[in-house]
Amino acid sequence: MFQNIMNAFTTTGDDDNGPGHRVKGTVVLMKKNVLDFNDFSASFLDRLHEFVGKRVSLQLVSSVNVDPGNGNGLKGKLGKPAYLEDWITTIAPLTAGEAAFKVTFEWDEEIGTPGAFIIRNNHHSEFYLKSLTLEDVPGQGVIRFICNSWVYPADKYEKDRIFFSNKTYLPSETPMPLLKYREEELENLRGNGKGQLQEWDRVYDYALYNDLGNPDKGPQHARPTLGGSKDYPYPRRGRTSRPPAKSDPKCESRLNIASSLDIYVPRDERFGHLKMADFLAYALKSIVQVLKPEFESLFDSTPNEFDKFEDVLKLYEGGIEVPEGILTEVRDNIPAEMLKEIFRSDGQRLLKFPVPQVIAVDKSAWQTDEEFGRELLAGINPVVIRGLQEFPPASKLDPKIYGNQTSTITKEHIESNLEGFTVDEAIKERRLFILDLHDALIPYVKRINSTSTKMYASRTILFLQDSGTLKPLAIELSLPHPEGDQYGAISKVYTPVEQGIENSFWQLAKAYVVVADSGYHQLISHWLHTHAVIEPIILATNRHLSVLHPIHKLLHPHFRDTMNINALGRQILINAGGALELTVCPSKYSMEFSSVLYKDWVFPEQALPEDLVKS
Incomplete structure (x- = not known):
């Protein structure tokens, strides 16, 4: 008897041998309970909805004939609804997570060629729709629809979800019955600019970076809004429209750390379940937030500093030994998928990093000038190294504001290491290069040095040796003039020395260059020039x-x-007090600093050959 009841709700009741032609299709999707093992109710409630007749329906949309009663006669004719079959009895294999469902459409000759389909999810939970494949469409054969989109319950949407066939059309070439659907879909994605966006929303809209600070926690947590002003230009981010901060209505309120993963982005832009497990920055941040008092007891009186080189090497040799009590606390607060990426298999070492090959054999190998040059070129930020075009290097800063910022490096500093070349000859032969971070940093050095972080603006002259390797010849470290920026910079030049106290100064100068280069990479080359500038392009593309x-x-x-x-980054990386402010040299001025350098970013210069010519 139970089987008879099940059959009544899990079959279509259609008979291919009855009157009229039927088109069979296969829908591939991933149920929510496969992707979220903790949400057992999703599976039960979806089956319950299916049992009482609230099913998943699909309607084909014609690309050749319009329906006079649909959209003022401008929309393609709709076929009769068809329903996914055997939802209750179909169990997805856990290895792949995908399930295939049959669907049978009653064919209407006036449909002609289906160019799209409308889907209504009348279940309790969302699912990830991968594809629909139609078999034996009269006159067409197989038609495929590639979807790759989350479909929420129908009551979450103001408009029906529509998916187009796997074809491409320019607007002027779009079949007329599909054109109105195409335009309406873009309107849905643009949104109306109102209200806080929810996880099921599919809105791609623009907003300023007004959510980096947290003024409600106090003035020290406030940060300027980036974008929309001459002082702080910036690319736009995706709109979220959370309520304004209480102490500054111009700023958007922030989510608490536990809700960081719930920050709004259009659902199809969110990580897949495996990618989310790899987002270790959140896990590490969670550890710090949950266990900060416990961790402080593990370190010395200067927990934010390396007091000696051995402290650095310990990160590679043993990591941080964590007592079992703290491990239990971590396991209770961090998702299991992330834990295995953070801890060794023995579970007793935290933040243990693989030993760099350069120090695997010789722990002092990093100190050589050749290794310094190699790491600049093969490391994280080689794109800012340029061919030296003039000597001494000049500044592009406004002399009325910053005075004379021309480099103090002279020919005498470097010609003894040019393998017989003069400076002019080495420039002509393209053997001299420069890592010039002076103009970028000097306007901010005074403010940065007012914090616990200390740094210099730097210029580094590099020589391409006959061996094909780069060698540093001179490093200029500069500070703003104590009497005012208009008096220029106070600079000192360091050159290679192999022994004695001067060698220590030379090693320290190289360290300051690496610190500046690393900060520039993280904030400008990486964050600004790749992540931030692409987001408004993503928004514009979808709109x-x-x-x-x-x-x-x-x-x-x-x-x-x-x-x-980017959204998670605003929550835990680039926000006030976030990981970047704690680890890169501009400190609390990091994002403000990136805004100033965005003024020099020009879109047409970001492609070949212009970017190479500029370098």
């Missing part, structure tokens, strides 16, 4: 280019995960 547009299909793979990474 103005239909998924049918060929350029949209070309761009989409390059955008994957970027909005989610």
Whole structure:
């Protein structure tokens, strides 16, 4: 008897041998309970909805014939609803997570060629729709719809979800019955600019970076809004529209650390379940927040500093030994998928890093000038090294504001190491290069040095040796003039020395260069020039280019995960007191500093050959 009841609700009641032609299809999707093992209710409630007749329906949309009664006669004709079959009895294999469902459409000759389909999820929970494949469509054969999108219950949407076939059309070439659907879909993605966005929303809208600070915690946590002003220009971010901060209505309120993963981005922009497990920055941040008092007891009186080189080497040799009590606290607060990435298999060492090959054999190998040059070129930020065009290096800063900022490096500093070349000859032969961070940093050095962080603006002259390696010849470290910026910089030049106290100064000068280069990389080359500037392009693409547009299909793979990474970054990395402020040299001025340098970013210069010519 129970089986008879099940059959009544898990079959379509259609008979291929009855009157009229039927088109069979296969829908591939991933149920929510497969992706979220903790949400056991999703599976039960979805089956309950299915049992009482609230099923998942699909309707084909014609690309050749319009329906006079649909959209003022401008929309493609709709077929009769068809329903996913055997939802209750289909169990997805846990290895792949995907399940295939049959669907049978009653064919209407006036449909002609289906160009899209509308889906309504009448279940309790969302699912991830991967594809629909139609078999034996009259006159067409197989038609595929690639979806790759989350479909929430129908009552979450103001408009029905529509998916187009796997074809591309320019707007002028779009079949007329699909054109109105195409335009409406773009309107849905643009949103209306109102209200706080929820996880099921699919809105791509613009906002300023007004959520980095947390003024409600006090003035020291306030940060300027980036974007929308001459002083702080910045690329736009995706709109979230959380309520304003209480102490400053111009700022958006922040989520607490426990809710960081819930920050809004369009659902299809969020990480997949495996990618989310790899986002270790959140796990590490969680550890710090939950266990800060316990960790402080593990370190000495200067926990934010390395007092000696052995402290650095300990990160590679043993990590941080953590008492079992703290491990229990961590396991109770961090998702299991992330734990295995953070802890060794023995579970007793935290933050143990692989030993760099350069020091695996000789722990002092990093100190050589050759290794310094190699790491600049093969390391994290080689794109800022330029060919030296003039000597001494000049500044592009306004002399009325910053005085004379021309480099104090002279020919006498470097010609003894040019392998017989003069400076002019080495420039002509393209053997001299420069890592010039002077103009970027000097306007901010005074403010940065007012914090616990200390740094210099730097210029580094490099020589391409006959061996094909780069060698540093001179390093200039500069500070603002104590009597005012208009008096220029106070600079000192360091050159290679192999022994004695002067060698220690030379090693320290190289260290300051690396600190500046690392900070510039994280904030400018990496965050600003790759993550931040691409987000408004993602927004514009989804707002103005239909998924049918060929350029949209070309761009989409390059955008994957970027909005989610940026949103999480605003929560725990680039925010006031976040990881970047704690680890890079501009400190609390990090994002403000990146805004100033955004003034020099020009879109047409970011492609070949212009970017190489500029270098």
